[in-house]
Amino acid sequence: MELTPLRLRIKRTSGWQEYDVQVSPGAYVLDALEAAGAQDGSLLFRHSCHHASCGSCGLRVNGREKLACVTPLRDVLRGHRLVQLEPLRNFPVIGDLLVEFNPFMHKLDSLDMPLRRRVDPLGSRPNLERIEEHTAPDLAAAFNRFENCIECGLCVSACPVAGQDAQYAGPAMLAAAGRLATEPRGRLLADVLARVDHEQGLWRCHGVFECSEVCPANVDPAREIMKLRARLLGASARERT
Amino acid sequence: MAAPARAVVIGAGSTGSALAHDLSLRGLQVTVVDRAGVASGATGHNQAQLHSGARYAVNDPESARECIQENWILRRILPEGLELNDGLFVALDEPGMAYRRAFLEGCSDSGIPVRELPVEEALQLEPLLDQRILAAIQVPDGVFDPYRLCLSFLATACRNGAEVRTFCEVVQLDTANRTVVIRSRRTNATESLHADVVINAAGPWAGSVAALAGSHVPLEPSAGAMLTIDRRVCNMVINLLAPPGDGDIIVPQRQTSILGTTSWKVDDPDDIPISPEQIESILEVAGAMIPAIRQARQRGAMAAARPLLLVEGAGGRATTRAFKCIDHAAGGAPGFFSVVGGKTTTARLMAEKTADQVCEFLDIQSACRTRDLPLLSHRKWIGAWS
Numbered sequence: 001m002e003l004t005p006l007r008l009r010i011k012r013t014s015g016w017q018e019y020d021v022q023v024s025p026g027a028y029v030l031d032a033l034e035a036a037g038a039q040d041g042s043l044l045f046r047h048s049c050h051h052a053s054c055g056s057c058g059l060r061v062n063g064r065e066k067l068a069c070v071t072p073l074r075d076v077l078r079g080h081r082l083v084q085l086e087p088l089r090n091f092p093v094i095g096d097l098l099v100e101f102n103p104f105m106h107k108l109d110s111l112d113m114p115l116r117r118r119v120d121p122l123g124s125r126p127n128l129e130r131i132e133e134h135t136a137p138d139l140a141a142a143f144n145r146f147e148n149c150i151e152c153g154l155c156v157s158a159c160p161v162a163g164q165d166a167q168y169a170g171p172a173m174l175a176a177a178g179r180l181a182t183e184p185r186g187r188l189l190a191d192v193l194a195r196v197d198h199e200q201g202l203w204r205c206h207g208v209f210e211c212s213e214v215c216p217a218n219v220d221p222a223r224e225i226m227k228l229r230a231r232l233l234g235a236s237a238r239e240r241t
Numbered sequence: 242m243a244a245p246a247r248a249v250v251i252g253a254g255s256t257g258s259a260l261a262h263d264l265s266l267r268g269l270q271v272t273v274v275d276r277a278g279v280a281s282g283a284t285g286h287n288q289a290q291l292h293s294g295a296r297y298a299v300n301d302p303e304s305a306r307e308c309i310q311e312n313w314i315l316r317r318i319l320p321e322g323l324e325l326n327d328g329l330f331v332a333l334d335e336p337g338m339a340y341r342r343a344f345l346e347g348c349s350d351s352g353i354p355v356r357e358l359p360v361e362e363a364l365q366l367e368p369l370l371d372q373r374i375l376a377a378i379q380v381p382d383g384v385f386d387p388y389r390l391c392l393s394f395l396a397t398a399c400r401n402g403a404e405v406r407t408f409c410e411v412v413q414l415d416t417a418n419r420t421v422v423i424r425s426r427r428t429n430a431t432e433s434l435h436a437d438v439v440i441n442a443a444g445p446w447a448g449s450v451a452a453l454a455g456s457h458v459p460l461e462p463s464a465g466a467m468l469t470i471d472r473r474v475c476n477m478v479i480n481l482l483a484p485p486g487d488g489d490i491i492v493p494q495r496q497t498s499i500l501g502t503t504s505w506k507v508d509d510p511d512d513i514p515i516s517p518e519q520i521e522s523i524l525e526v527a528g529a530m531i532p533a534i535r536q537a538r539q540r541g542a543m544a545a546a547r548p549l550l551l552v553e554g555a556g557g558r559a560t561t562r563a564f565k566c567i568d569h570a571a572g573g574a575p576g577f578f579s580v581v582g583g584k585t586t587t588a589r590l591m592a593e594k595t596a597d598q599v600c601e602f603l604d605i606q607s608a609c610r611t612r613d614l615p616l617l618s619h620r621k622w623i624g625a626w627s
Binding site: 056098114 | 368618
């Protein structure tokens with residue numbers, strides 16, 4: 001197999017460092033990163049599933065939030081030989097590309113959200129090849145799914161508000177609340193709304209939509225936030241009349 | 242009261258994570274060490290199939306029985322970590338139909354419930370299947386998130402006092418002095434851990450860990466390549482009704498489908514290249530079951546080394562998925578154990594059997610409690626990075 005040489009420029013805790021690696025033609029950013037890791041055992045990064053389900057390999061590739069495992073190098077190289085990798089923003093950096101997820105997980109966990117959901121035949125981005133479009137609704141009702149959110153943190157990294165205010169609930173948690181409001185799974189709707197209807201919640205979002213832009217799982221957090229706002233505004237308008 | 246016995250578990254994959262949970266419940270003070278992050282090896286690069294055991298029912302009945310038993314247990318202890326839509330074995334040709342009888346008998350012998358569906362019903366449940374399928378048999382397969390499975394085991398273990406040291410490499414294993422020396426990849430500092438017992442759960446790397454103690458494990462790493470596509474093409478896990486072969490399982494997960502696997506012997510679990518021929522062979526078999534796969538966009542490709550137990554005379558597919566816990570006392574390393582083989586589906590059972598041996602060695606009277614105790618959410622995991 002013919003290998004392609006390329007250079008990784010990685011923002012480490014100690015400063016920028018470059019690695020020359022060789023990868024196969026169909027390789028992904030994570031393959032290049034693992035090749036750099038094989039050269040330098042002190043280089044720190046997370047990875048697990050290699051198919052965009054564990055959410056552990058999020059980073060910034062040429063300044064943009066990506067999952068290293070499903071980002072083809074050819075898409076980010078575009079004829080060049082250099083790729084720049086940085087840790088996610090808006091998370092404390094533990095070392096190199098490793099970031100601290102505990103406060104992020106704590107926010108998600110505070111919703112106490114059951115993660116298994118019904119099959120949703122009308123996904124946020126219709127795609128006629130999806131099995132959901134082909135399965136009769138009465139049969140689909142017997143099937144279940146994991147929530148689409150893989151908790152990778154890309155949306156939080158891309159959010160300009162999360163960068164200024166660590167207290168902000170952030171797009172992932174607000175999107176989860178939106179999903180729970182749509183399908184409460186035994187939770188009380190009023191409790192779910194109370195957790196996000198405050199200054200550091202829904203109303204802190206500036207509507208930049210970067211979260212939806214970078215989401216690798218079609219969760220569309222901005223849309224969930226706007227839907228929740230509409231719901232709460234509608235409720236308050238009804239109370240006044 | 243005496244201080245609790247200290248155990249060091251090497252490897253934070255499914256086996257090591259389940260072991261940390263089991264041993265903590267039995268009152269040991271556990272430290273898990275991994276050279277990288279949680280589930281960054283064979284467990285992470287896994288097809289994510291919660292096995293019913295049906296795949297092994299004909300050739301490997303022991304593994305089949307273990308799979309179905311553990312499948313029921315995981316449904317109890319990890320309800321939030323599973324997509325439970327069952328699995329379907331489909332026959333595409335006459336050889337597949339000829340395999341049908343042995344398959345049904347094997348499932349029956351192993352206690353795996355099956356339901357043979359009329360083809361018409363199967364095609365309603367799975368409308369993207371090739372319309373020419375000849376038979377369809379439903380089994381209780383499922384789908385999990387291997388990473389979250391490990392985090393749930395570890396979160397629960399940590400709640401019970403365990404400690405996890407990721408990004409720390411074992412550099413010295415001195416069983417005579419009950420000492421494990423680790424080096425942090427973050428700070429480069431070394432640290433000496435006292436260990437009454439050391440358990441090697443390093444998966445395909447178990448051989449190099451055992452070598453640190455001058456011991457040997459009967460391991461035959463077998464690589465498997467998998468391919469992910471950008472859409473979900475089935476509701477259930479789709480398996481080819483035939484003796485296990487390459488690319489004959491389609492595991493749907495969220496909005497993707499994971500196709501695989503291939504199987505070949507590897508010497509170095511750190512270096513597994515995937516050739517275009519392998520990708521093509523996976524697409525060929527999976528595409529024969531669900532033609533829409535041919536039109537889908539590839540979203541990722543991965544390979545992992547399965548830490549298979551070496552059985553003399555077997556090899557590759559024929560090698561058993563069974564596991565073994567090895568006490569290295571006979572090899573001159575008392576208090577050192579290795580657990581090899583098995584599957585992520587049977588990780589809890591591997592931990593139970595290993596913990597039984599460890600407790601016997603330490604003369605600790607404590608029964609396994611992991612069969613019924615629900616695990617904490619993966620979100621309760623408090624990462625330890627030092």
